[in-house]
Amino acid sequence: MWAEGEVVLGIYEVREVIRAGGMGLVYRVWHRGWGVDLAVKTPQPEMASDGLASFEAEADAWVRLGAHPNVVNCVYVRRVEDLPRVFAEWVAGGTLADAVRDRRLYRGGHRVALARLLDIAAQVAQGLDHAHRHGLVHQDVKPANVMMEADGTAKVTDFGLARARTARTGAVTDPLVTFAGMTLAYCSPEQARGERLGVATDVWSWAVSVLEMFVGQPPSYFGQAAGRVFEQFVAEGTEDQVIPRLPEALAEMLRRCFTVDPAARPGSLGEVAEELARIYCDTTGEPYPRELPSEAQLLADGLSNQALSLLDLGDPDQADRLWDRALRAEPRHPHATFNRSLRRWRAGLLTDRAVIAELDAVRTSQGGFERGTYLLALVHLERGDKGSATRLLGDLQDSPDVLAARAEADRLPPARLPVVLQSLEPLRLPAFAVSADGHLAVVSYGTCDLLVWDLDALTPLNVLSGHTTNPTAVALSADGRILVSADDRGHVRLWDTAAGICLQRWNLPHSVELVAISGDARVVAVSGMDGSVRLLGDTVRLIGQSFEKYGPGFGAALTVVANGERVAAFDGYRWLLRVWDVRTGTLVTSLSNLHQRFAFSSGGQFALTIDEEPVARLVDLTTG
Structure with missing residues (x-):
């Protein structure tokens, strides 16, 4: 019992x-x-x-x-x-x-x-x-x-x-x-x-x-x-x-x-x-x-409920097929649209914007306003968008479900309004980094200086001066205390963000496009326009050879793997992922035929790429 x-x-x-x-x-x-x-x-x-x-x-x-x-x-x-x-x-x-x-x-x-x-x-x-x-x-x-x-x-x-x-x-x-x-x-x-x-x-x-x-x-x-x-x-x-x-x-x-x-x-x-x-x-x-629902509506209701049950019992593929059948029977069926969209969104197959658009279409369909509005509000609650959820729920008559959703919205923290740290011009990218704990940010745009921001207080902490041209890349240690920055003249700087002082300087013979630093700040890596990768310390070690043509390409990325024992670089022209051993400098993994949609995880343990199918590939950088 x-x-x-x-x-x-x-x-x-x-x-x-x-x-x-x-x-x-x-x-x-x-x-x-x-x-x-x-x-x-x-x-x-x-x-x-x-x-x-x-x-x-x-x-x-x-x-x-x-x-x-x-x-x-x-x-x-x-x-x-x-x-x-x-x-x-x-x-x-x-x-x-x-x-x-x-x-x-x-x-x-x-x-x-x-x-x-x-x-x-x-x-x-x-x-x-x-x-x-x-x-x-x-x-x-x-x-x-x-x-x-x-x-x-x-x-x-x-x-x-x-x-x-x-x-x-x-x-x-x-x-x-x-x-x-x-x-x-x-x-x-x-x-x-x-x-x-x-x-x-x-x-x-x-x-x-x-x-x-x-x-x-x-x-x-x-x-x-x-x-x-x-x-x-x-x-x-x-x-x-x-x-x-x-x-x-x-x-x-x-x-x-x-x-x-x-x-x-x-x-x-x-x-x-x-x-x-x-x-x-x-x-x-x-x-x-009371009017009886149409046969199409009853069929869609039944298929949608059955699909949700199969999803709960561990069969998402069959659930998707049933939702597709439900929506063929009734294209704007509220629950089938909501449940299918929500599953795909949670699985990373739909963006927030796509889910919202699908439920907005339900709201504007004949007879769909009340139910579509409520379901869209539930999506905003899961997104943490208190304002949107509250506005939608305010349009609905009181019912147990609506009252419960309003109570959940009331428990959400108020949304923080966007704050402009530094104004940007179109078609220009800033040098920008946020610490892993989300408390600190560094930004530079249109100036040689770097501004260190306290994101909790939304106030600047320090101005870091030392570059003679605009910084092109920055990276922070996990706690935000150590910063590495570089510019297109090959000048690389290591900073103490709290003290506002430069700890170390390197002057490389080529421009630097990407920088990375390990969570504990022990390992610093940089990549140049030629795709080469170097480790910076008391000496400069070349571990990734340059390519004869092109640079790192759009979407290129560089990271120090989570344990600090490896460095990984993604080449945006060749769609090539390379991983090196920091101690020996040897190449331990090379994966080709990836896709331009690529990202390293925060902390550097994983790499994610999504091809045009779309199929997502997750790579554990600690094992290759």
Whole structure:
């Protein structure tokens, strides 16, 4: 048994432990990667092995059901601690049975309550019809298996799990709890007789659940008797003044659903839902407020959810293929666009600008503003852009998700406005370096001097004077205390940035384009226009021979490898990476056919190049 506060598999943070009689245990967990609550349904440990296998198979059928606004989404089934666990959408509003029992279902007076009851009846019918059209019969329809959102949305849950519970043993003690594949108070006559079941059994149990809303409690301990109880209720009415009266049109519909012969009942709960929409309009004088999503939207919803599940289970390639299918079905589908873009962005395959552009397109599509705005705000939250996230969330109506996102935005530190350290002219590059800890910067532009800046206080610390022409390259040690600088006349200087003094000078016979220094400042390397590489100390050592033509080229780079035992240089013309041993000066690695998009990591341990495929290659410079 998991405990509150426990983190399972490093992903699922247990927020609440809920005991559910027929199911075993239900947990509310926070998915750290997705930032959402999930319900984790766990079978009873004493269930036999064949019962566990049945549980897993039935839950998989629920997963394959796909998305629908009136069905609780089953994310995936995953074995944890040798038990199959169902990970499903968490719905925070409780069950329909709770709403009947605590009477909140009837708030607002008869007119409001009647509209609510008809709406819920139609939604449950739509959710069940979605399952039936996908070949899945619920077999345990009851108010306890209908989850309620705060906005009144009803969602059917626990598809197929009733059959998996048949492995339990012992005597039935509660007619409202699932036992031996059914719940006695809601079962159909054919279910009670143990006959083969089809859509008609869900029609009967749906009707019992609707009747319960107008009775105010379970109509009978035995569901197969619900038809007789219904006729008695219609004849006598209710004495409860809080509950609205059962409309005659709905009574006639329920009478057809309570036909003993399964073949004589309505053959489709989708048709029942359509008839309920008409009853709603005739009874309330207003059109039924909910529209069913299109088949394309339902397909895209299902594919997107399935893709997200596969990503969580370690199959990103298949997830991408499903998102592509979802977007072919509905090109501006909000969640498919968001999830695919976010995955590719996190993997370094999309830039910030590209992700923002894709979600902006969702926002401007028909019906996409609310959801697209919210999802774009989530991207800005992950980017740490407090201002953009706050502006977007301010355009949205309050909801639990929006309020949670606003709270997260409030926790972000305020953005620091850009500060101009030194004005630059177009088409000119400054000599510029930042220490590894981000506290210090050195910049020079249009002057022979170097300015040392405290980036925390945003104030200059020192002016380093000594070059007779503009510096072309600078590099800082890890702590920012030691600086190496060079100019195009071959003058190289080593500085103490805190004291503002020059520690050492070298005058080379060629211009210097690149400089590098080890984190501990023990190793200094430079590269000239001819592509040569030299180590500077008490003597000057040539370790990288020059090329006859061209210089280091655009995108050229130089670094001292993290441990200070190697120096690496990238030639931007030849797309060639060379690595030398500092002690011996010998070439230890040479990699050609790279690409101009190249960078050394901060600290110099890795090199990264991306070709036109695009394929990224990461090179460990300490091993080659």
